[in-house]
Amino acid sequence: MTDLTNPWIVTAFLGADACLLDSVRELRARILFDRGRRPAFRRADGSHADDQDLDFGAWHFIARQHPDGPPLGYIRLSTPTTGDRFQSRAYLGTERYEELLATQGIDVADTFEHSRLVVEHRSRKLGLGQYLNALAIGAAHHLGAHAMIGTSGTKDGQDRFHEQFGFRSMPGTRRYVEQYTEDVVIMFHRVAEGAGRHHDLVSRLRDEFPAMAAAGPSPLLSEEPSGRLAPTALAGVSGPDRDVWQPTLLAPRDPTDFQALTALLASGEVREVHDTIDEQLSELIRSREPSCRDSTEIEARKREQLAGLTMWEYGSWVWYPWSQRLVHVLPRDEYRLVRTDRNRGKVDRPEQRRLLGKRIGIIGLSVGNSAALTFALEGIGGAYKLADFDDFSLSNLNRLRAGIHELGVNKAVLSARQMFEIDPYLDIEIHRGGLTEDNIEAFFVGGQGSIDLLIEECDTPWVKVAAREYARDLRLPVVMDCNDRGMLDVERFDLEPDRPLLHGLLGDIKSVDVADLTPQEKVELILAMVDADRISPELAASFGELGRTLSSWPQLASGVALGGALCGEAARRILLGLPCASGRFYTDLDRQLSPERSTVT
Structure with missing residues (x-):
């Protein structure tokens, strides 16, 4: 078997862009002209021409040896959507072609055609022709072809070249064609019969085709004489979509998903393709x-796991539009088994399955973002409801794990994106307006289902109290981290349905009592709430400076990360029925790191 590894x-x-097609056609015609061997590909003015309607709607492959090097070879692959314009149909006539x-x-609807394989003379002995031919065949296999057809010259043994890939010439189809100045014959290839001597190469390129298709043609940027990007180039660039947050899962074995995947790759929207399924399968075997x-x-x-499927058919392709x-x-x-395999010994598989069956509500996605990502990483919960009205801003970058390209994105959207990038199979529902009187009931019991645990991390007094009222009525546990001295609050309303809200620190408070507070009253309430x-x-000193020298109370990334860890530990214990009582607990890093706490003499 031949397995070329040419770089x-x-x-x-x-094909759709007329400018790109013009350069492709000039390249083809110049090589086909072959120093005068085929004069039909040269105009009277000396330019080269190979204009064909078949170019529109076909796949085009251009090969170089270096990213900025000249094109050295080309091949075209036509799909059944343009089958009425196939060269082989025109060569035979429609009736004989279909017969x-x-x-x-x-x-006819399952037949693809590859054509116009051209390679510069200096690259023909380097295997580029074999590589391009294998690529077109592999791409056709990936796109669902049952058979391939095409015309082939015979003067230099092109027909014998195609036979090495599993093609065979069709009896009675050979005749002289003036345009090519040689005899031409129809070649036919049945996908189920393999790709001859080059089967391994075709199979490899079939799996690599999605990445090539995703890359698309190189964009052209206008530049000012100084070399800086021109403002006119920036003006035409659209901003990011700040609202999209759900990935699309596509199973290539499903015919509808297969068509959607093919259309997606052809759309030019895919910027990167990441395919490590081979390595993931190896990890799956070792995990089991x-x-x-x-x-x-x-x-x-x-191979047993694949059960006859090809690598690209197995599992899911996840499209992240953002x-x-x-x-x-x-x-x-299988994904979750491998992803949580290193949990074992601390959280075993039966416990992991129990956790993945839980739905968790998180209100407030600053500290709550750290909790949400910790939960997603550890496998605490398979379904979530996220609520936050605020957008991610520059001042949040001191404690939220995100990038500057995500500034302006709603925090619930941002958190959902990050969680889906950890586990695309999660079930997530978001509330971009935060928690309000209009949606609070739906947050707890509506949508995809009722929550099993509430993580409350917002700054609004009404939400803090109203959420606990609902949680107590529904007998749901509530966990809160205060991002100061590692303070963790646990209220087990599931075990103590008559327990006072916030441990009774605010007396018999009700949400209606805190609906219309002044800024100073809010500060006083929060101080009482956190003791x-x-x-x-x-933190105590900062309250007097709010609105004067401080825009808000101080928070650090280390404290937020600690809060996520504490919420994760409490949530896992509660959901698995392990000891975790109501109360207020401190993991004060100032004290933990004091010299007298050291265990080393």
Whole structure:
């Protein structure tokens, strides 16, 4: 079997852009002219021409040896959508073309055509022709072809070249064609019969085709003489979509998903393709059988797992529209088994399955963002409801794990995106307006289902109290981190349905009592809520400076990260029925890191 590893750099695009097609046609015609061997490809003015309507709607592949190097070869792949314009149909005539396919038991709608394989003379001995031919065949296999057809010259043995890829010449179709100045014959290839000597190469390029298709043609940027990007170029660039937050999962074995995946790749929207399914399968085998370390045995087990499917057909392709990434992952159960495999010994698989069956509500996605990501990483909950009215801003970058390209994105949207990038199989519902009188009931019991646990991390007094009223009525546990001195609050309304809100620190308070507070009244209420005598000196001092020298109270990334960890620990214990009582607990890092706490003499 031949397996070429030539370092060719290929641009792949679906033909629609007239400017791109003009350059492609000039390249083809110049090579086909072949120093005068085929004069039909040269105009009287000396320019080269190869204009064909078949170019529109076809896949075009251009190969270079270096990213900025000249094009050295080209091939075209036409799909059944333009089958009425196939070269082979024009060569045979429609009636004979369809009769030939019928005798082979192949439907016209399942037949692809590759054509116009051209390679510069200096690259013909480097294997570029084999590589491009294998790429077109592999792409057709990926796109669902049952058969391929095409015309082939015979003067230099092109027909014998195609036979190496599993094609065979069709009897009675050979005749001289003036345009090519040689005899031409129809070649036919049945996908189910493999790709001959180059089957391995075709299979590899079939799996690599999605990444090539996603890359698309290189964009052209206008520049000012100074070399800086021109304002006119910036003016035409659209901003990010700040609202999209749900990925799309596509299973290539499903015909509808297969068509959607193919259309997505052809759309030009895919910026990156990430396919590590082979490595993920190896991890799956080792996760199930840690003692299996023999590479040959692992490969055998992987073939068993695939059960006759090709690599690209297995599992799910996840489309993340906000980053324009297409990612290949294992099926849901296998994905989660591998992803949480290192939890074992602390959280075993039966416990993990129990956790994934839980739905968690999180209100306030600053400290709550840290909790949400910790939960997603650890597998605490398989479904979530997220609520926050605020947008991610520059001043949040001192404590939220996000990038500057996400400024202006709603925090619930941002958190959902980040969680889906950890586990695309999660069930997430978001409330971009935060928690209000209009949606509070739906947050707790509506939508996709009722929540099992509430994480409350917002700054609005009414929400803090109203959420606890609902939680107590529904007998739901509530966990809150205060981001100061590692203070964690746990209220087990599931076990103590008559427990006073916030441990009774605010008396018999009701949400209606805190609906219309002045700014000063809000500060006083929050101080009482967190127990002013126990807060850190730094936080205590900051309250008097709010609105004067401080825009808001201080928070650090280390404290937010600690809050996520504390919420995660409490949530896991509660949801698994492990000891976790109501109360207020401190993990004060000032005290924990004091010299007298050291265990080393």
